[in-house]
Amino acid sequence: MRGTKRVRQLLWRWRSNPLRRHDDVVEAWIVLVVWLVIAIGGTLTGLLTAHAADASFARLRHERHAVRAVVVATTAPTSGVGIEAGTPYDRVRATVRWTATDGSTHTGRALVDYGHRAGSKVVVWLNSKEQPTTQPPTASAAAAEAACLGTAAAVAFGGLAFAAGRLTQWRLDQRRYDQWGREWDQVGPQWRRKTT
Incomplete structure (x- = not known):
């Protein structure tokens, strides 16, 4: 009985009523x-x-691939403030050299972890045109x-x-x-x- 009254209250706009316009x-x-x-x-x-x-x-994960590269110049922070590890700013642009899939050597600027010295080996990500780019999101990060x-x-x-x-x-x-x-x-x- 009580449930019927509740339904009638919810559907009051559709009930016939002489005052309803x-x-x-x-x-x-x-x-x-x-x-x-x-x-x-x-x-x-x-x-x-x-x-x-x-x-x-x-598509980003499919198009981009990682290659081993060598840092050409020592990385340094772009501002005068020191960078703490684990912050979003612990990566800097550095000149790196890598060997492409066709065997040719390329040089470019890529994001690397702060603090690498010249000659350090790092991993950089390349797009389908063999140009440095950012790492694509992982499957779990992409899903989130x-x-x-x-x-x-x-x-x-x-x-x-x-x-x-x-x-x-x-x-x-x-x-x-x-x-x-x-x-x-x-x-x-x-x-x-x-x-x-």
């Missing part, structure tokens, strides 16, 4: 559609975004980042859908206020005569 029914459908769009559209947007991001990271991007896309989509629904409801409220004003303009003078 057409705008009330429209608003009920707007609320339903907005929540469906948020649930279904947000989920699809999140899944598609996560899948696209994961495919992009997989793709999940974060998918979640952010779903939340953004849901926020836009919710804002559009609220804007539509605001317009309906404005229309109701105008309608109430017109009705009061017709009925108000009759009430004033009775009260005076």
